[in-house]
Amino acid sequence: MYRRIQEGMCLSPPISGFDVFEDVKKESFFQSQPAMLSLCAHLQELKGKMSGFSNTEVREEIHKLLQVSLWGNKCDLSISGGQDNSQKTSVLSSLEDFKAFILVDDMDSLWNILLRNRDGNNESRTRVDIVLDNAGFELVTDFILADAMLSLNLATEVHFHGKVGPWYVSDTTKHDYDWTIQKCLATNNKWMSKCGQTWKENLKKGRWVYHQHLFWTLPHEYCTMAEVAPDLYTELQKSDLVLFKGDLNYRKLTGDRKWDYTVPFSEALRSFHPAPLCSIRTLKADVQVGLQEGVGERLSAAETDWMISGKYGVIQFSPVV
Numbered sequence: 001m002y003r004r005i006q007e008g009m010c011l012s013p014p015i016s017g018f019d020v021f022e023d024v025k026k027e028s029f030f031q032s033q034p035a036m037l038s039l040c041a042h043l044q045e046l047k048g049k050m051s052g053f054s055n056t057e058v059r060e061e062i063h064k065l066l067q068v069s070l071w072g073n074k075c076d077l078s079i080s081g082g083q084d085n086s087q088k089t090s091v092l093s094s095l096e097d098f099k100a101f102i103l104v105d106d107m108d109s110l111w112n113i114l115l116r117n118r119d120g121n122n123e124s125r126t127r128v129d130i131v132l133d134n135a136g137f138e139l140v141t142d143f144i145l146a147d148a149m150l151s152l153n154l155a156t157e158v159h160f161h162g163k164v165g166p167w168y169v170s171d172t173t174k175h176d177y178d179w180t181i182q183k184c185l186a187t188n189n190k191w192m193s194k195c196g197q198t199w200k201e202n203l204k205k206g207r208w209v210y211h212q213h214l215f216w217t218l219p220h221e222y223c224t225m226a227e228v229a230p231d232l233y234t235e236l237q238k239s240d241l242v243l244f245k246g247d248l249n250y251r252k253l254t255g256d257r258k259w260d261y262t263v264p265f266s267e268a269l270r271s272f273h274p275a276p277l278c279s280i281r282t283l284k285a286d287v288q289v290g291l292q293e294g295v296g297e298r299l300s301a302a303e304t305d306w307m308i309s310g311k312y313g314v315i316q317f318s319p320v321v
């Protein structure tokens with residue numbers, strides 16, 4: 001359907017570059033602004049005190065921001081049919097309450113990778129890639145996470161991957177990416193504006209890099225990437241850690257199959273192992289792997305919609321196997 005919409009626009013010059021979802025995406029950004037402001041303030045406060053942080057404190061902070069980025073994935077305009085689905089309240093204050101809804105949390109594995117950079121010498125480089133999902137609140141949570149990873153010396157560069165055109169209503173395009181940074185920069189809130197300024201500089205200095213590739217809007221499951229889009233696969237192989245945001249990426253990672261709940265994530269990825277990777281996803285489609293024995297069955301008995309409601313989430317890691 002999204003390809004058809006795009007095709008219709010492409011065949012209609014002079015509006016062939018028009019994004020039919022632009023207005024709802026912008027509206028969702030503005031409606032989430034109070035929640036974004038509190039995150040920006042939190043980040044700036046963190047930067048002010050992080051020089052004396054122990055590794056344990058750094059771990060705790062980055063774990064919090066990973067969870068913020070996870071719950072940011074609840075805000076997608078495809079699941080709500082384009083209706084308001086913005087974040088109205090600060091997520092940070094609810095993290096403890098939400099912990100029980102994280103079905104897999106592989107933070108330890110992520111930490112082992114990120115710690116290498118922090119403990120390494122000045123010449124060591126750690127590249128983290130983020131395969132983006134929704135613009136609006138979720139994108140800002142991804143920016144906050146990426147900024148913190150650089151500031152806390154856990155990574156030296158972050159590469160973002162977006163869509164070539166409007167997709168699943170709110171998915172991030174290059175225009176959304178640039179617009180969001182510019183809007184944050186231009187706001188009259190000092191913390192948010194400071195964030196926007198830093199993000200713009202990160203791009204200028206090559207600490208942040210934006211990529212787009214047609215593959216992300218093709219129907220292929222990711223185990224075919226090496227064959228269908230070898231250039232993209234080679235690009236991801238340069239990464240130390242690839243974070244895949246959102247539900248649709250999870251479906252394509254696992255091939256949208258009816259896996260048993262306990263099948264290991266690495267196995268469900270089949271031949272897709274360009275780099276260590278992690279899915280950060282709230283559950284909105286009926287595919288889930290890597291659960292402890294009995295968890296899927298227990299949830300199915302208690303809540304018929306547990307796989308599609310967006311109430312549950314995973315931070316699920318796979319090494320290169």
Ligand SMILES: O=P(O)(O)OC[C@@]1(O)O[C@H](CO)[C@@H](O)[C@@H]1O
Nearest residue numbers: 076078079246247248249284285
């Ligand atoms: O990738 P996202 O933004 O987390 O989710 C996209 C999504 O909501 O769109 C589809 C319904 O249109 C669902 O299968 C899927 O969960």
